[in-house]
Amino acid sequence: MFRCQPGYTLRKIKDTCYLLPYGQQIADQKKSFILNETSSFLWNILQHNEGAEPEELVKLLARVYQLDESFFPELRSDVMDFLTQLTGLGMITEDLHPISKEPSGSMVIAGITMNLYGPRELFSKCFEPFYKKFSAEPDQILELITAPPASRCYEQVLLQNSEMTIFENSDRYVVLFPQMQNIYEAHMLKDGSYVRIHCHAQATELNTDNLFHAIRLFFLFIAQKKGLFAIHSASILYHDKAWLFSGHSGMGKSTHTALWHELFDTPYLNGDLNLLGFEDGHITVYGIPWCGTSEIFTTEQYELGGIVLLGQDSQTDRLEKLPPSEKILRVMQRMISPAWKEIQLTRNLSFAEKIADCVPVLHFLCTKNPSAAYTMKNAIDLRRSCNER
Incomplete structure (x- = not known):
């Protein structure tokens, strides 16, 4: 479906119809555009109906000009020329849907299936352990478009910091990543089912790394909707269970897990981020590829x-x-996990309560010495011993 972009109005000056920009469109140096009688009719249909499909426009034109179906091919060509031209000028926008015909891959992370479209070389090699057979019913479609968007439209600001700005538009979220110079912007449908990232085509290490981290934002959005939540933490495996160590930057989570690994030979699971969900009556930690700079992650x-x-x-x-x-x-x-809106905060809080009800949540004040690992291990062992009695 095609829709009119905000910031344009159709005005007749003497005998000529103009699309005139106003507000931010003027600030963005958008120009006016002359429409003929047919184009003015199509614009009014799009504006008054809040959008229309191309075939709807063809049928409406035929009705207005009293033309039978033999004229449909010509009308269809005229409608597509109109839509293509005004989309290129940023005056109308098309609803989000995949553009590429052939997928470049499919992956499953924590049970969430993502079909990938766009140049394969732009997707990080960290995704490779998660690649699976192409799915006909993915949870999320993610497409990389190696060109800037035809138009830019930013509505309500939900979040803005040095790393990103998130806008909520009527039909989508739009995200800017000011520190990632290879990403023009990203668009996601409000249900998270489709994501389009406009980016540069060069597959440099920095560019693929930026895209890898940008994709995490959209994965965590759909993960949250499916009851999976990410906690900034390092994790180890001890007695077949995952133990998470979390703290603000500089609190020593990497140091502490390293002590466990060195002293007790406990395997690392993830060096920076863990995804949790509720499955089979207990909290489960799922393997994900995002792990900060640690390069430590698991698929299990x-x-x-x-x-x-x-x-x-x-x-x-x-x-x-x-x-x-x-x-x-x-x-x-x-x-x-996202907390752009109140409902997302509510989901996060609800799951945090479930975690606290199901497993120990311990507050550990410690040094960065081996004694800290021994003290924590003894406390965990004591809990295990009491639970087994």
């Missing part, structure tokens, strides 16, 4: 043993009791 999934919230103490290693509400709040604050 494990039951969650617990979450350790780290704090620093220069002299001693000790557990500090937290009230139930504080456990829930702190777990939620460590999530990086």
Whole structure:
């Protein structure tokens, strides 16, 4: 379906019809455009009906000019010329849908199927362990378009910081990544089913890395809708369960998991980010490719043993009791799942409460010495021993 872009109005000046820009369109140096009688009719249909399909426009033209179906091919060509020209000028926009005919791959991460379209070389090699057979019913379609968008339309700002700006338009979210120079902008349908990223074609290491991290945002959106939530944390496997260590930057989560690995030979799972969901009656940690700069991740999934919230103490290693509400709040604050809107915050908070109800959430003030790993291990072992009795 094609729709009129905001910021244009159709006005007749003497005997000539003009599309005139106003507001931000003027600021963006958009120009006026002359429409003939037929084009003016089509514009009015798009504007008054809040959009239309090309075939609808063909039938309406035939009715107005009293033409039978033998004229449809000519009318169809005229309609497509009109739509193509005004789309190129940024005066109308087409609803989001895949442009590429052939997929470049398909992957499954935490049970979420994503079909990929666009140059294969632009997708990070970190995705390769997750590639699967092409799915006819993906949860999300992600397409890379190696050209800038035909037009730009930004409506309500939901979030803005140095890393991104997220706009909510009537039919989609639009995301800008100001620090990623190879990405023009990204568009996602509001249900997360389709994502289009406009980007440069050059497959440099920096460009593919930027796209890899941008894709994470859209994956986490659809993951949240399916009950999966991401926590900024490093994780290890201990007694066949995943243990997460989380803290603000500089709190030592990487140092602490490294101590466990060195002292107790516990396998690493992920060095920076863990995705959690509720499955088969317990909290599950799913393997994902995003892991910060650690290059540590897994494709496997494990039951969650617990979450350790780290704090620093220069002299001693000790557990500090937290009230139930504080456990829930702190777990939620460590999530990086979307919280652009209130409903997303509600989902995050609800799942944080489920985590606190199902597994231990421990507040550990510690040094960066081996004693910290021994103290935490003893506390976990004591809990396991008590649970087995």
